[in-house]
Amino acid sequence: MTAKKLFLFWILLLCQIVCAQQDSIVKLKEVVVSDVCLKNFSKTQSVRVLNDSVIQKNAASLTSLLNFNSTIYFKENGLGMVSSPSFRGTTAQQTAVIWNGININSQLNGQTDFNTITTKDFENITVRAGGGSSIYGSSAMGGSIHLNNELVFNNQFQNDLFLSYGSFNTFGANYKVNVANEKTAMQLSISRNSSSNDYEYLGFNNRKNENGQFYNTALNASFGYKINRFNSIKFYSQFYDGERHFSLFSSSETKTKYKDFNTRNLLEWEVIHNAVTSNLKIAFLSEEYKYFGNIDYDDFTFGKVATFIGKYAISYHWNDKMDLHTIVDFNENKGSGSNIQKVKRTIASGSLLFTHDVSTVFNYEISVKKEETASYKSPILFSVGTNLAPVSYYNLKLNFSRNYRIPTYNDLYWEQLGNPNLKAESSYQGEISNIFTFKKWRISGTVYHTRISDMIRWIPKGGGIVSPENTAKVSIIGFESALDWAISFHQHQFKCSATYAYTQSEDEATRKQLIYVPFHKMTAGLAYSFKRFAANYQYLYNGKVFTQSDNNPDKIVDWYLISNVDLAYTLGNISKYSIGFKVLNLWNEKYQSVENRPLPGRNFNLYLTFKF
């Protein structure tokens, strides 16, 4: 009913917009991304962009990129194994991963495994801290990670090839081709990563990481075509196929493996007419996993969900100062699996987003979203924020939002145990950011407070049965800081960036820190280049984490501090070739991020890049 009302409201609104404004100037940007809200509706929150050059410098997995370049904490079950984030002290299901504007968290378990995303297929990966559910939907509670393909409309034909080989028979390749003119832009890329992953466990007598081998292949295509002055279409596509054996803690364990197959397709049609932009998106996503409980047998358990998304946005752009977006969204999931009932779920939603640059010193944003579905109860979501710039070098950002995480297929439809009466988890969050920007450096500090209620937890029900319930409340207080500094003299260039986060994330009933949430995390990077030579040093500190909810001081994963170093030299003039060498875990630190799951000691990687 609500969806219908919103639709009517939107129709009325549309008429007014169309009638009212005919004279605004249309500007098409050269670089086009699908996720326009990231630029237009994220001014009152803290956003950190990791561009192409940062992505290229880091290892191929999203875990590795964000671990060394953001405040997000990762719990990794051994190198390349299942990796779950904790962003601002929240759970893995409370971080949203957004692919070209579309939420791609699993419908089955509500999270994204960050070791199943290859980074080199994207030109821009953005970390948006804090609540964003009113724009990006479920899971954008701790924050959201945005994977963007950029389409560049100018004459070009460019090839990029990256090849790497290193310790433990680790192979990486990425090939990307961009073909474009003023009207058409096309990008194709393929990534392949594989590893025997049989690293030695430091401090264990000759024990190796057994049964840890993995491979993955990702195919990507992006296509943009400007039909005429007003109309353009874009198409994005991704196929991901990966297989991981799950590493053993002791040799006698039963060997298992896990396969992922995900597809993502998005077609977008945009009409820009004066101040009005109409944007229709149609997306098909599919996810499928297969778990082989014993690799000696062909038997597996599986889960799969096919998702259809239809999203229509009508935007009104007023005097370069105000933007109003009205979005209606329809989402249909069809899921099935070994242990979940075959269920079709439909969700409709409507949202309003408004941003207003009152003056150069004062901007505010408001967004509201409401969802309708028969599958679970969900709250009204909103975000209000302001960005004040009283002086040129200082910004003060305030934001308050309500966010949510919807119950997953597993939560709702697990055979006999799922609970069909669940509500969405929801949170209120407030944050204050101070940002100082000078010519050579930028420093920011953010304090936030989040209260999450109706946390979905699987609770013991007697007789060895567990079933999900909306039960716990969590209160999080945190501080985040980022520093960027760049200086050059003669031909020497230095760049330094660092992040730090303090996170206190407590269960309100027990006043205990959530498990696998560190109080402290720090990252730092120092890059130096001189003519054709470049060096890069990375540093990561992760504080201790509790592994038990009673915060037993003996049941912890200890803090660790690891460093990587990367040296590269570029050859060639028109075409560029570079050769590089990396030492990972330079000081051979013995560490793990999950109890009894050691991560590799010092290891090496040689890489080549070609641009032609």
Added chain:
Amino acid sequence: MKSFKLYLIALLSSVFLVSCSKDELPEYASSGNYHNGFFVVNEGNSTASSVSFVKSDFSAVMNNIFGIENPSQAGIGGNVQSIFFDEDNAYIISGSNTITVVDRYTFKLIGRVTSGLANPRYGVVANGKIYVTNSNTYSYINPETGNTDDYVSVINLTTLQVESTINMNALADKILLINGKLYVTNGSFGEGNSLMIIDPVTDTITKTLIFGNSPNSMEAYNGKLYVLCSSFSADSELVRIDLATDEIENTITMPSTLSNAQFLNVENDQFYFAVNSDVFASAITATSIIDTPLFTSTAATFYGLQVKNSAIYVEDAKDYISDGQVLVYGDTGILAYQINVGLIPNGVYFN
């Protein structure tokens, strides 16, 4: 190096990990004499399990005793299922497909069985050999043969090598040695409905008894074998087998309110079992079972039940991610002790 030091600190500090919200137990200072008390198996997670020891007068508890007694050795594996004993040895069965053999009084490592096991469950020593049930694959992953590929490993007591396997063509779970014969229940999580008798001289199945429901626990008492059979759907049954003839003598069908009854114990001429957090007791001479509990346990996650003399031991796994407790009740259900142990305690074993 840093982590190793921390490991040592963790080991040492676990000695002091003694707490008891009802009666504070002091630390158990002496090591090397795990006598006159009981072990608690802490199932833990897939990589770390532990064993605790509590003195029989409840005067002290010591956690992680294998780690303390064998600091330089690899641990006992993850998901530890059970312990069984033979003479001076204790055999610790881990879901990591390992059996760790220790001296039952010093808990010093003697040896390990590391091959030939696939999800081992329970064991016993008979006729100079070790017999261990193995779940092998599970039906939820392998619907075709998951319930029929279970087997019993026959292991050489000296070399700790698997010498042969007895294919059950059914599930295999609990195992007991009675009068020189092995009794194996063919039930797991409500599936399977029989019991097989194995002759340890020939290592062959000599008899199969069929029940109306799935056996989950059994105990021999005064010449009879009592088997509790239950599932989530059908009514629970209490079966009495005459050990002289190995025939079913009597079956009591319980009220439907007692479905999924678990953890049969026979002690003091009484049956004890649990449904969810309720503990029931009934005279072994009873012809029917009444659905009034003896008491309701305060356990957040009722994970195991043992009755010894006049004490009732309940294992509480809490939320599965914090240290569990052994709750000790008097025979009328009065809570006497709450003993903090390790992660997910699943059973106590008297030594």
